[in-house]
Amino acid sequence: MPADRPDHRPATDHTAAILAVKSLADAKSRLTGWDDHNRRALVTAMLADTIAAIRAAGCPHVWVVSPDPVVLREAADSGATGIAETLTGTGDGLNLAMAEGIGAARRRLPELRRVLLVQADLPAATGKQILEALVAAAPHRQALVADVRGDGTAMLVRDAHIGTPTRFGPDSAALHRRDGATELDPGRARWPGLRRDVDTAEDLVAAAALGVGVRTARVLCDGPDPDIPGTAECSPTACHRGRGYVMIDR
Numbered sequence: 001m002p003a004d005r006p007d008h009r010p011a012t013d014h015t016a017a018i019l020a021v022k023s024l025a026d027a028k029s030r031l032t033g034w035d036d037h038n039r040r041a042l043v044t045a046m047l048a049d050t051i052a053a054i055r056a057a058g059c060p061h062v063w064v065v066s067p068d069p070v071v072l073r074e075a076a077d078s079g080a081t082g083i084a085e086t087l088t089g090t091g092d093g094l095n096l097a098m099a100e101g102i103g104a105a106r107r108r109l110p111e112l113r114r115v116l117l118v119q120a121d122l123p124a125a126t127g128k129q130i131l132e133a134l135v136a137a138a139p140h141r142q143a144l145v146a147d148v149r150g151d152g153t154a155m156l157v158r159d160a161h162i163g164t165p166t167r168f169g170p171d172s173a174a175l176h177r178r179d180g181a182t183e184l185d186p187g188r189a190r191w192p193g194l195r196r197d198v199d200t201a202e203d204l205v206a207a208a209a210l211g212v213g214v215r216t217a218r219v220l221c222d223g224p225d226p227d228i229p230g231t232a233e234c235s236p237t238a239c240h241r242g243r244g245y246v247m248i249d250r
């Protein structure tokens with residue numbers, strides 16, 4: 001048990017959350033049925049809601065690594081620090097972007113103890129879920145929350161000075177476990193919103209059923225997804241749809 005965290009409460013002021021988003025031109029290519037304008041709007045909205053959930057968990061330091069100026073502007077508007085990616089075009093872009101974010105956070109936050117590496121497409125995650133996962137992670141040098149399918153990593157929490165690269169991508173949960181990360185709640189009963197990353201239209205329906213943040217809700221209200229039935233009522237903070245989906249403001 002770390003002497004500086006005897007009660008296992010996470011010291012979130014010494015924690016940096018890092019997210020990576022690729023160029024909007026390339027992002028969410030598996031999202032069928034969405035035109036270019038709405039797909040881009042959805043990517044930035046999900047980023048904004050994910051950042052809002054992280055900040056609601058009490059993490060003030062959020063960094064977004066991206067080569068895309070629109071993403072970096074969205075990050076800044078959401079209270080995060082944007083880092084213009086320098087390694088664009090190289091092989092393992094996502095993990096290199098995460099490494100770039102960790103490096104920047106280490107340089108700029110001398111007191112940094114923990115890094116929280118989070119997927120940027122978690123619109124149903126809440127601050128409560130992220131905080132609970134951080135509390136569960138606190139006794140561990142490295143811990144992960146797997147995605148809803150169990151093979152991906154929704155969130156990886158590590159001591160800030162671990163030097164091994166992250167392994168986001170196919171089968172990342174197994175690869176992170178192999179590198180020493182403890183899987184939190186391996187039965188996957190807890191934190192359903194945190195585990196629900198969105199890559200496909202089907203994922204989006206599942207996230208909407210859990211309740212998404214206000215920015216994603218607005219895009220869904222305006223959006224063209226044929227799998228999500230017509231809007232019954234829409235307001236700037238909430239959207240209720242015919243089949244009972246409720247997009248909640250948090």
Ligand SMILES: Nc1nc2c(ncn2[C@@H]2O[C@H](COP(=O)(O)OP(=O)(O)OP(=O)(O)O)[C@@H](O)[C@H]2O)c(=O)[nH]1
Binds near residue numbers: 027029065093199
């Ligand atoms: N900064 C940065 N982020 C990346 C890069 N590659 C992937 N990402 C981000 O990492 C996360 C997971 O990436 P992917 O699943 O490959 O891409 P995606 O845009 O989510 O979806 P697909 O296009 O359907 O694969 C998303 O937030 C991506 O934007 C990269 O080269 N640089």
Ligand SMILES: C=C(OP(=O)(O)O)C(=O)O
Binds near residue numbers: 154170
């Ligand atoms: C990158 C990952 O997920 P996805 O490809 O589903 O975004 C991952 O789980 O490591």
